[in-house]
Amino acid sequence: MSGQTESGESRKAPISGDRSLGAFTSRLLVVVVIAALAAALWRIINVLVLLFGAILLAIGLHAAARGLARRTGVREALALAGVAVAGLAAFGAALWLFGSVMAVQLSDVLKVAPAGFKLVMDQLTGNPYGRQFLDQVRGINVAGATGWATSVGGGAVGSITHALGYTVIALFMAIYLAAQPDLYRHLCIRLVPPAHRLKAEHLFDAIGNILERWLVGQLVVMCTIGSLTGIGLWLLGIEAAFALGLMGGLLCFIPFVGAILAAVPATLVALTQGPGDAALVILMYAGVHFVEGNFITPLVQAEATSLPPVLALLSTVSFGLLFGPLGVVLAAPLTLLLIVTLEVLYVQQGLGDPPEDPLSASGVRSREDGTEPLA
Known part of the structure; x- marks a missing residue:
């Protein structure tokens, strides 16, 4: 009997070992496939x-x-x-x-x-403090710049x-x-697994709602900034006023950073007409964005949504480093996507907290189970 038991155990041992090896191989293949998919996704x-x-x-x-x-x-x-x-x-x-x-x-x-840029460089090289600043910037010179x-x-x-x-x-x-x-x-x-499909539907509704409201707000701001900028530059007698106004309106799609990017070419163009014109252009841009920040945006936020300044700047830099110019343009909606996903799946579902607006006027609401999409 003991001999039969030992022979039976010896037959079972290889089978158990084969099963362990098979399970390990299956898990390894899953890891390899996931890594390959992640690498492929990163490539595209x-x-x-x-x-x-x-x-x-x-x-x-x-x-x-x-x-x-x-x-x-x-x-x-x-x-x-x-x-x-x-x-x-x-x-x-x-x-x-x-x-x-x-x-x-x-x-x-x-x-x-470029002519305006050259004027700036000439002014810097003609000033001792400007020359000192240029000397600290490695490899810069007027001709090269x-x-x-x-x-x-x-x-x-x-x-x-x-x-x-x-x-x-x-x-x-x-x-x-x-x-x-x-x-x-x-x-x-x-x-999505069947047990979580209702939550996924609510998440999709929430993301779609907040992005829709953000788009409406951005469209209002872009049209307003573009119109005010074009009219202001035209009244100041700046060359290519309406093209610069169009550029200003389009670049306002990028929060905060877009306003700076729009002001640079307008200031350089005005500088070729005189330093006084450049100063007036800077004041005009400051006035337009003062009106936008204190009157237009608060009205838009009452019905739409926007990002806090620090979060907007960080997201623009981060997504710009990750995805290049396309990441800069889409930084704000990508950030809204992440915020709503964290709010619905982690804060509400994971932590069990009651629904709360993660952003001003974002409209996150909940049904009885706390998974209602944005209202």
Whole structure:
């Protein structure tokens, strides 16, 4: 009997060892597959960021189509087609009416801005403190700096071309996403375990709601800043005023940093007309953003949402380092995405805290289980 028992145990031991080896191999394969997928995703991270931009555009298109359908009584599909056609028609009409003027003015900005930069460098080199500052900056000189500015001006055309190409791709993706939002939403929800799908649906609603409200607020701010800036520069007699106003409005999509980026070329252009004009331009920009920060933005925040200044700056720098220029442009909505995800999944679901607005006027609300989307 003892011999039979020993032989039975000896037969079981290899089987148990084989099972352990098989389990280890399976886990190792899972780890390798996950690592490979992570590496592949990182290789196409810019494509994923572009997809997020398309989703952001789709949210705006769907919101506009939903509003039009509610007011006219037509189906959302027809309303979306109307919004897309109207948007393209408006863009084409603006391009036909003002395209040549804007092209000439943008060309003037690219030509004049390096001259303004050279004037700044000449002023610095003519001052002992300025020369000391330049000496502390390694490898800088007037000729090299001016050449750099000129090359940046020329390279800006290529950057604008790439940006327009990405915008067209994102726009077409956004139209398809807005046309069938339930289809793509369902595909994403199917990837979530059945027990957590209700929470995932609530999270999607929350993210869509806050991004929609943020888009509305940004659109109001951009139109206001662009109009005020263009009119102000025109009244001051600054060259290419409307092109600089358009640039100021578009760059306001990037919170805080965009305002500084918009003021730099306008100041350089004004500097070629005289230091007094440059000072007036700086004062004009300060006045416009004072009005925006103290009157326009508070009114917008009452119905929309925005990021605190420190968080906006940190997110712009962080996403810019991670994803480049596209990360800078989409830093604010990406940050809102992270904030709402943490609020719904971690703070409400994980910690069990009652629903609370993570941002001013963000509108996070909850049903009885604390997972209600943004109101």
